[in-house]
Amino acid sequence: MTKSFQFQHEMLHQVPIPVKLLTSYASFGLTELELVVILQIHRFAYEKNFFPTPNELISCLSIEETTCSKVLRQLIQRQFLSIEQRENDLQQLTEVYSLEPLWKKLFLAEPQPKKR
Amino acid sequence: MTKSFQFQHEMLHQVPIPVKLLTSYASFGLTELELVVILQIHRFAYEKNFFPTPNELISCLSIEETTCSKVLRQLIQRQFLSIEQRENDLQQLTEVYSLEPLWKKLFLAEPQPKKR
């Protein structure tokens, strides 16, 4: 075990993922790439970055910025992701991503047959 | 909120994912598809299925069985995944997937430059 390993650090850097997201994304017509972009947005939110740029996102993806922007646009159009206005601590309006549309589909909708 | 939604159920069906997996898989040369196959194996293990078949895996993936088998083979060859022998409750030897090689790379190895 290397010196740098710290349980404390690794324990604090985990993000719980709903099993249903992993078992249902394909039935929603989402690809693996789209799922991973969703997971990255969720992970950035966990780290209190609620509006990562495409450039920040691709630093942890294997795709180019233009592909990333396209994926984001399509996730919004297909209503898995939304952009909301929120007031920050300085009473300024800022934009944040919200995965609420996805969670609602996931937790409240009737199960759909898998599209392949 | 539909009748069928239960906090109890959703609370119990989550799987914690290390942030480092989401931020480092690309630097390990893994694709989004390979990452999602890893997440599915991890998720099956959470549900006490330690050796899902390619057929079980693709029920939650957008790929075909032959592609899935190929991904599994490559994950093993590149030492992210291993197959171990374990004794079950009936003292029979069974095979299980282990992601221990991946976790060791992730938590103990020195950071690598991102390969794209």
Place this chain on the structure above:
Amino acid sequence: MTKSFQFQHEMLHQVPIPVKLLTSYASFGLTELELVVILQIHRFAYEKNFFPTPNELISCLSIEETTCSKVLRQLIQRQFLSIEQRENDLQQLTEVYSLEPLWKKLFLAEPQPKKR
């Protein structure tokens, strides 16, 4: 690091807890002991034991069985915990604990002033 430590094992043995449970139990009039009994029931459910006996529960608590039974009774009376009937795989009716009443108080109720 001892030989027996396995990331794989520890990764798969975690249970996500809502922050709100940790920040709100005291305002619900719950004691630390009652909170821990709730966490143990939640943890057993995670491990697919949905109706742990008082004896199983105290194996991981610092209290005696009679105290444990009393705590369980009070959690039910005060509507944090319920006992539900569920059909098992053999079509037999079995009893299970449900923390749904607690989750509903936690996630759907208006915030209450802290009772001390």
Place this chain on the structure above:
Amino acid sequence: MTKSFQFQHEMLHQVPIPVKLLTSYASFGLTELELVVILQIHRFAYEKNFFPTPNELISCLSIEETTCSKVLRQLIQRQFLSIEQRENDLQQLTEVYSLEPLWKKLFLAEPQPKKR
């Protein structure tokens, strides 16, 4: 379901707890109160507050500040908790709690008989 409930919010406010902490604290001679103080310190760290004051801690506990300070002192003396120096973003030394001593006992030590 009240208007204010948001999956997005609740999904992002969860903290994974190792099962072993819930099953082993009593065998370490820790009480339920001490366990909950540990969980609160862990939860504050999750929210990036690495050195909560006793006053902050008791806002989510059913105990008084003097009791809380005593519990913290004992956790440090018995080597479950430590105070470390860390450099913040402004290159100033600040103090932070670390649960690393606890995690090491938990994950690396040999199992002990339960003390009651």
